[in-house]
Amino acid sequence: MTEELALRDAYLRETGAVVVEAGDGGVTLDRTVFYARGGGQPGDTGSLSWDGGSVQVTDTVRREGAVLHLCDGALPSAGTPVRACIDWDRRYLLMRTHTALHVLSAVVWSGFGAKVTGGNMEPGRARMDFELAGMSADFGREVEARLAAALAGNHTVTVMFLPRSQALADPDLIRTKVSLLPGSVDPVRIVDIAGIDRQADGGTHVASTGEVGEVRVVGTESKGRGNKRMRIELTG
Ligand SMILES: [Zn+2]
Numbered sequence: 001m002t003e004e005l006a007l008r009d010a011y012l013r014e015t016g017a018v019v020v021e022a023g024d025g026g027v028t029l030d031r032t033v034f035y036a037r038g039g040g041q042p043g044d045t046g047s048l049s050w051d052g053g054s055v056q057v058t059d060t061v062r063r064e065g066a067v068l069h070l071c072d073g074a075l076p077s078a079g080t081p082v083r084a085c086i087d088w089d090r091r092y093l094l095m096r097t098h099t100a101l102h103v104l105s106a107v108v109w110s111g112f113g114a115k116v117t118g119g120n121m122e123p124g125r126a127r128m129d130f131e132l133a134g135m136s137a138d139f140g141r142e143v144e145a146r147l148a149a150a151l152a153g154n155h156t157v158t159v160m161f162l163p164r165s166q167a168l169a170d171p172d173l174i175r176t177k178v179s180l181l182p183g184s185v186d187p188v189r190i191v192d193i194a195g196i197d198r199q200a201d202g203g204t205h206v207a208s209t210g211e212v213g214e215v216r217v218v219g220t221e222s223k224g225r226g227n228k229r230m231r232i233e234l235t236g
Pocket of ligand 1: 039102191201202203
């Protein structure tokens with residue numbers, strides 16, 4: 001297991017840590033600020049440095065409960081104290097993008113009654129699929145306007161850990177199928193955007209929707225009956 005600092009504080013850019021294991025092109029640490037790829041959010045990139053060396057981290061993935069930092073050079077050996085630093089500009093853009101997607105899911109649900117069926121994100125751009133029979137020609141513009149209005153409210157984003165039983169009983173969480181999480185997930189990590197959206201989520205988010213900035217809907221397309229795709233981009 002790795003202590004994952006980003007799950008409680010997404011704004012941490014670096015930490016001291018000790019190498020637990022090295023090999024297989026990657027390093028596991030006792031603690032890290034790196035986010036491991038998952039839930040549609042890419043893994044972090046950055047660097048590890050130590051007395052006498054450094055290496056670039058090209059991706060971060062989860063392996064057997066630990067966070068594996070994939071590296072492109074010579075690895076520090078087990079027991080080495082290191083400094084682990086994420087590529088902050090990229091991560092912060094991912095935080096803004098991830099929060100934008102949660103607000104998008106909320107406005108499409110409240111405005112059009114459509115549930116999310118899938119999604120994916122890169123820094124500054126993302127797509128989301130909705131369970132929606134049809135969409136009007138100006139669906140994209142309408143969603144863009146609702147999204148802008150919701151973001152401008154500068155709603156606070158809070159991360160909390162709820163006992164599983166409490167999460168299962170929370171009416172706001174039922175829509176996002178918290179019951180489908182494996183039984184071993186307890187407590188459940190909840191990302192709450194005050195008055196907008198509340199769901200079980202493992203990702204990193206900004207502290208308030210005002211930090212997201214301007215979001216454009218850059219495309220809508222039908223992916224078959226009852227499934228519509230929307231693409232968004234953050235500007236600036
Ligand atoms: Zn999410």
